[in-house]
Amino acid sequence: MPEYITEERLSDGRIARITLNRPEARNAQNRGMLVELDEALRRAERDDEVAVIILAGSGKSFSAGHDMGSQVAADEELPGPRQHPTFRIDGGTAQSHVERRTLQEWHYYFDCTRRWRDLRKITIAQVHGNVISAGLMLMWACDLIVASENTTFADIVANRLGMPGVEYLAHPWEFGPRKAKELLLTGDSIDAEEGHRLGMVSKVFPDDELATRTLAFAERIAHRPAMARLLIKDSVNDAVDAMGFSESLKHSFYLHQLGHAHWTALHDDKFPAAKPGPDIEDWRAAGPIRPSRRDEP
Template identity: 45%
Template sequence: MNDLVEPKAVEITYETDEPILYEVVDGVAWITMNRPGFNNAQNGQMTYALDDAFQRATNDDAVKCIVLAGNGKHFSAGHDIGTPGRDLHHEFDKRLMFGTHTNKPAAELLYTREQEQYLGMCRRWRDVPKPTIAMVQGACIAGGLMLAWVCDLIVASEDAFFQDPVNPLMGIPGVEYFAHAYELPPRVAKEFLLLGERMNAARAYSFGMVNKVVPREELHEATNAWATKLAGQNRLGNWLTKQSVNHVEELRGKRSAMDAVFHMHHFAHAQNDLVKGDSIAGVSGKSAADSNKKAAAE
């Protein structure tokens, strides 16, 4: 499929009507990605369901902390580039002010869609006025990084790994929510992006990208302990503290950097389309997974 041409009628088959599970326990909202058969690959259906869940938790005064989790073996394998539920050309009710994408030609289609569904949504969730924790197990790849990075804290299992392989695979400089050089030291961020190799949880912890690493069987307990503690603290204090650190990141140019790289990202999409006839260089979910497994074995 060529993502940057006029939209075509594409059959979409959703394997579930509940791509997100939602539960509140003792003041903690548990938002769980629920596409375990596809390693929680993020399609539009899931993205908008995530937004609904974050909005629901924000509106509920009984919720004092939010945990983002992934059902199954992996937290998230990233954006959906090859499941039957890939809904690139499906229109959803917009949450931000970017307009319809499905009627746009060529590169404008992806540029419009990703302003909302990727960059815009992640910024929206980062600003939720309640503390958020990502509970990460297994793979946290590309688009999965974006979901973990918008959370205030990250608790990971010992078998978790983090990866952004889109440069080696597609010639694209990282995922749309470009926080790499804020989550990692610059030279390490370059390694992470240029080589696209897996970073294990212990190494991610050494750079401060992860707050705590525990055995997988202790992951839920450890995450819940922090969430429960945060839920018992002063609500306004938590919000102001979160805003304080976010503000420092903005003073360091985080938003401006993301805006600049977003345009580079879409220039690379357009280049792929012109040179290879496909905006993601012909990479499929299967070919990406096979490449990742091969690299991990070497």
Template identity: 40%
Template sequence: MADTAARIADGPQIRYETPFPKVARIVLDRADKRNAQGTVMTYQLDAAMRRACQDDSISVIVLAAEGDHFSAGHDLSMSEAPAAAEAERVTLWGQYGGPGWEGMYAREREVYLEITERWRNAPKPVIAAVQGSVISGGLMLMWMADIIVAADDARFRDNTGSDMGVPGVEFFNHPFELGVRRAKQFLFTGGWLSAHAAAAAGMVNEVVPRADLQDRALALAEEIARTDRFTLKLIKDSINTAQDAMGRGAAMKAAFANHQIGHLQNMLLHGFPIDVTKLPESVRRHLEAALAASKTEG
């Protein structure tokens, strides 16, 4: 039987730095894969977030990414084990190898929904510095941040609906980031949103020249870090609670359920959790071969 558990120590895909007093900088360091989010990166990022949150010398966290692109989204290569080792999982769902849809549901609930929600509720302010393409799952990595600084070459897209047959990524924050009508157009078309359009919609705080991105994010972190650490925690918790009182939590759960329905529909139609018919032929063949191999090994 194939090894179905990955350890967070397998291959560094995250860098942890402390460039200035009171500031931690966490870097997605998988540029050769356009920082695609796989199982290993997810749990390494979770460990880095936990480290920064539990370090009393840190007041502000900066999330950055190596290379030309912030993140190409979920890793569809199926080159990594689908689950973390049991001891390293951070929620109580388990049953990653459960029958029927139980395993897929449990994995997506932990790896994408609940972990991202944990990051969103981290008690310390998080600033995301984003550049290049931010696609589908990459939006989730960015949306967990409290402040987003974008390079002028940044562009955003969620093509899970238009190309993959599911109604948006698992951490469904679209209407709260873009407003209802912009979110609908964004998802209905699967089109690109520029950095300046994202700023106009309120999804991005600032747009800066690419060359200034990292310096601006760190300067903002230093400015915020001058505020008392406990006061920052109280401010963040108050604002997040206000957003949740507007129905964000319930909307997120409903959207996640619809996401799973989309997966099941695709399984019935295509034998795969996403609509592979709209993907490039090389990608489709790779996914189908990987799925067949996993069934054989299992």
């Protein structure tokens, strides 16, 4: 029985809804959640009755990104009775800090996200509240994005961790090159309306109607012939790949690991990111994320 997600079959089984279910942590992504999500997406993909998969989040936010500091995340990583078994495979026992982190992040942050992008179903991200850093990765792996009016999108990895964005760096493709640079360098946010103007968000619904309207949207898509859905998805994904998307993702992943290696070499305790200081906000005490304004520095 999954601990960190819920699964439903709706509309006579044609719609699968998978919901991130750590509301007390704003659906921060611990290892157990990511593994359960991968398994749930594969179950929905295997189910021939399912035409469309909705990925949602419980509580106040879709996802606040990677779990950076909870006791759950610490217990999963450190040796002991609560260690998640995936920290003992896929490079988890490598002696080199750089090798271990590179292999672990490849398998559990990067390659899984690429795999979710290519699922043999149409996927819809149903987002609300904060979609922060690694929350963007989950959302961008989906074919379509539906947002509530209160949604905020931001990547704060650079200004709070001194890293060049997240592991699955789709920002130039989703925001456009210059907007991507601005948002990565500042950590500022955009709202659902700007996400829609950029072409990243398909629909913006009132907060209290998000679930019902997303389901109606999914039902509409589910009525298209299965082969038409699949071929449309592959045609568009392949066109983006022909423009360099997949190679760009892979290159950016290794630049991300170079960032980790830089900080690992700099710190005596091998901490793989920047620590709070004159140029880095303390993410545990940082204030609200600033919205990106065209008339403000």
